[in-house]
Amino acid sequence: VADGNYAKELIVETVTEHGLPFISRFPHNANLKYLYTGEHSRRRGRKKKFDGKVDFSGLRHFNLVSETSNERVWTQVVWSVQWAREVRAVVIQQIGKKGQAIGYAVLFSTAVTMPAHEVIALYRSRFEIELIFRDAKQFLGSQDVQLRSQPGIEAHWNVVLLTLNLCRLEALRAAEGGQNLVFSLEDMKRRAYNALLAQVILSKLDLSARFEELEHLPSSPLNFGLKAA
Structure with missing residues (x-):
């Protein structure tokens, strides 16, 4: 899971090559196309693959997943022109007082079978990693290292994160299972x-x-x- 600034081809390819799905956010002008699912006409040439460009103001081929008084969630498997791959797109519309869409965000997952709400939950949890970086910097000295070799720096970071994990484990034990834990x-x-x-x-x-x-x-x-x- 990464912020939209990291949704770059090199990062996406690196993550997916390791067998992991990549979840992030598209810009509002993302170049996406609908996949053609109808019958193919009997003619020469390649079969039709796409069914037009995605227009986020219309969402004509998207499926409505859920709806509340202030939010609608739509999803569909589309084609990313930038990365030449299928992705699971999830559009979150913000709804105004009169029921009209006043804004939207477009999330995606390279795992096309991932449910829309799982994509949303994982993306919204991404900020928790910032708390780990904060604790590591402020209280465990992750940046207080004078080593210059890569193995040495990695060993220092491993010790810092190991200490942080042990502290969180101790806090979980003290909270007897983590209910209402404030770490x-x-x-x-x-x-x-x-x-x-x-x-x-x-x-x-x-x-x-x-x-x-x-x-x-x-x-x-x-x-x-x-x-x-």
């Missing part, structure tokens, strides 16, 4: 610092055995400084 790496670092500070203080007072009691105190001292979700 914050900053809060996890703060809580770890509080735990370390508490251990140092208790060890100086010869009270290390009572560290486990901090988890159950009503004042929740280990959660001091955490942001309210």
Whole structure:
């Protein structure tokens, strides 16, 4: 899944060559054609392949998938002239107060059998990866590396992402399955610092055995400084 800026031929071909579907967004002026599905006339020459250019103001061959008071979803398998391949196109129309279309977005998937709502759900989830990059940069030092070799840089990034995955796993376990989970790496670092500070203080007072009691105190001292979700 990628933003529309990455919907380039090289990226699409690279992803699909690895056996993965590519999901992204078309511009409003995308050059798409309907595939001809009717009977072919008996004449010389190649059989008819296309049935006109896609006009997003009409959507004459698109199938309506769902409709709400503010959104309509249409889908159809079309031909992308740019990439010379079939794609699953999904048009999301924004509906005004009078029921007219006031705007639209065109998503696509190279997997033509993928349902329209799955395409929408996957595309809308793409922003979650930005949260991963943010945590890796701000709290785990993904950019704080002075290595110049590619293996060294990749090893550094692998360690950063491994640490992030372990933190998310710990948060899932603490949430007992992930229901209503609000993940914050900053809060996890703060809580770890509080735990370390508490251990140092208790060890100086010869009270290390009572560290486990901090988890159950009503004042929740280990959660001091955490942001309210």
